[in-house]
Amino acid sequence: MSASEPDWWRSAAIYQVYVRSFADGDGDGTGDLSGVRTRLPYLAELGVDALWFTPWYVSPLADGGYDVADYRAIDPAFGTLSEAEKLIAEARQLGIRTIVDIVPNHVSDQHVWFRAALAARPGGPERALFHFRRGRGTDGERPPNDWESEFGGPAWTRVPDGEWYLHLFAPEQPDLNWAHPAVRREHEEILRFWFERGVAGVRIDSAALLAKDAYLPDFAPGRDPHPYVDRDELHDIYRSWRAVADEYDGIFVGEVWLPDSERFARYLRPDELHTAFNLSFLACPWDAERLRRTIDETLAEHAPVGAPATWVLCNHDVTRTVTRYGREDTGFDFATKAFGTPTDLGLGTRRARAAALLSLALPGSVYVYQGEELGLPEAEIPRDRIQDPMHFRSGGTDPGRDGCRVPLPWTGAPPAAEPWLPPPADWDAYAADRQAADPDSMLTFYRRALRLRRTEPGFGDGPLTWLPHPSGVLAFARQDGLVCVVNLGADQVALPAHDSVLLTSGPLEGGGLPRDTAAWLRA
Structure with a gap:
């Protein structure tokens, strides 16, 4: 695939960069943009067409950066806006495009809008940008409805004046009110801000959750439409986004978790999103019949709207492929994650290599999560070092997602500073410099596969x-x-x-x- 093709995204191999854990350029234990810039030659040699950066914006990091305080500034731990612009330009010179992550469902509780909402009186216009409500009960002591957070526990937090605000994720991530025109205008301006800085696309976090039933009713299983998932109002939002993207030849990839294939395909109509993650493939067990059924269903649901499928084995939220495929249960479900699950890493590695060739050969585009090309397993983080809110909201039973976010081992030498998450004792065995010199390593294997995928015309979309x-x-x-x-x-x-x-x-x-x-x- 040529990097200059206008439909590059239909066949692209895209590499996901979790900045905090990719490469530490200043030696403080945290990954940063200067580290990414030094590793651009590595990414070019790997053979990827684009980089997807998880949020690099100013954030208190209550949820790994998915609690954004300022979309127009880079978090100081990662660098500066000027450095981001240099990174985008330098990557493009190597034929690598940039995709940024937008989190439209919520912002950080440190965002200027939410700080103003907390300072305002109940019923004030500042609170209309979010979902503030009086509670139920004699004194409003119970949440306004029975919705549960995606991280466990109630989806509501009470503020000192007695009102409650909605957060489908952590309390530090208040949900925006997408029925408010100011919310829509702001996000369209954010899109323009980043497209004007040279990004080629935008990944949309939790893309099916933005719109809420205005009455915020209790959740009733089987309710149609759902009070906050996949509501019809979303499509008007994404049509307006598509008009912005078309001004810059930009593209979208949506995170859309939906079991209904017809509903899923609606997001991929020609005037909405370009692509959406195929998360059923990611969660599918290592079973030939089930994988074939998933592949067939995926291709069938994309065909009516002419959109390419998007394949992914792993990302920053799920158990790493090598570990998942080495377990008795080779599928993925957040509800089944547990500490101490027995794993055969030899078996998992063999299957992960085979799965890489499968995913890279399927029609459409493919995403590779950082460290997959090194064959990294899931790390078991000591309980006193876990930072993921999923762990704490579960009461300590869920190991959380930190195990797939441990900083990459670039060399076998000890790091200059202790990494923000502790690497396993054997991490140096996976070091990129050692694997680069090994003709049988996972890194060498990925380089060969991605090179063939780029040079052989039969791969990609089709x-x-x-x-x-x-x-x-x-x-x-x-x-x-x-x-x-x-x-x-x-x-x-x-x-x-x-x-x-x-x-x-x-x-x-x-x-x-x-x-x-x-x-x-x-x-």
Whole structure:
């Protein structure tokens, strides 16, 4: 794929950067923009087309930066706005575009709007930008409704004057009132601010949660429409956003968790979002039949609106692929996360390599979370060092998401300062400099795969044709004679007829494909 193509996003390989944990440029233990800039050659050699940065804005970091206090400034821990502009320009010179993260559902409780709302009287215009309500009960001592926070516990917090405010996530993340025109105007200006600084796209956090039922009714299972998920009002919001993006040839990728494929596809109509994360694939267990069904359903729900699918194995919120695939339950569900889950990392690594070839061969675009190319496992963080609010809101039963956010090991040498999250004792074995010199390492494997994906015209967006295959195997053809075969069964299988082997995730055995192994072939 050429970096100059206008539809680059339809086939792109995009690398997710969690800035706080990517690269520490000033030696204070926290990742920063100067660190990212020094690693741009690494990312160019890896072969990615774009970088998605999780929020780098001013934030108290109550939720890893997803509590934004100022969208027009970079958090001082990461650098400055000027440095962000340099990073965007330097990456583009290497053929790498930049995607920033916008969090429209809520802001930080330190945002100027919310501080003004707290200082205002009940019923004041400042509070109309959020969801303030009187409580229930004789003295308003109970929350206005029964909604639960995504992080556990009530979705309401009471302020000293007796009113309550809504937060679908942490109390430090008050929800905005998207029925207020000022909220819509502000976000359109934020989009313009970043597009004018050269970003190529925007990732939209919690994209299906913005609009709320104006009456804020109690939650009733099966209620249609849902009081705050996937409401029809959202589509008008995203049409106005699309008009802004089209002024700059910008693109959107939405975080849309919806089980209804028809409802999901509505967000991808030609005048709304360009792409949305395929989170059902991310959560799917390592099972051939279920993966094929997920792939078929994904392609089918995208086809009516002509949007490309987007594939992802891992991100900053979910258990790392190597660990997940090495467990008895190879799917992902926030509700089942637990401390001390037995894991076979050898098995997980073998499957993660095969899954990488599968995801990179599927039609559309693909996202790679930082550290996946190093084969990093999930780190178990000591309880006294956990920072994720999911852990605390669960009463300490959920290990939280910090285990996939430990800073990357660039070298085997000890870091100049203690990282903000403690790395495991064996982290140096995964160091990027060691893997770069190892022809069999995960890093070398990812470089080869991404190079082939970029240079072979049959990859990226386009048709997929399933091929006959034994039980427990996935086999499909792409354009220009490319074939991908993945063996998820218990026994070795024969490869289909082919002219050459382009790449395998592990060694072949007597010309056959072992279990938990994938191959790219030229037919």
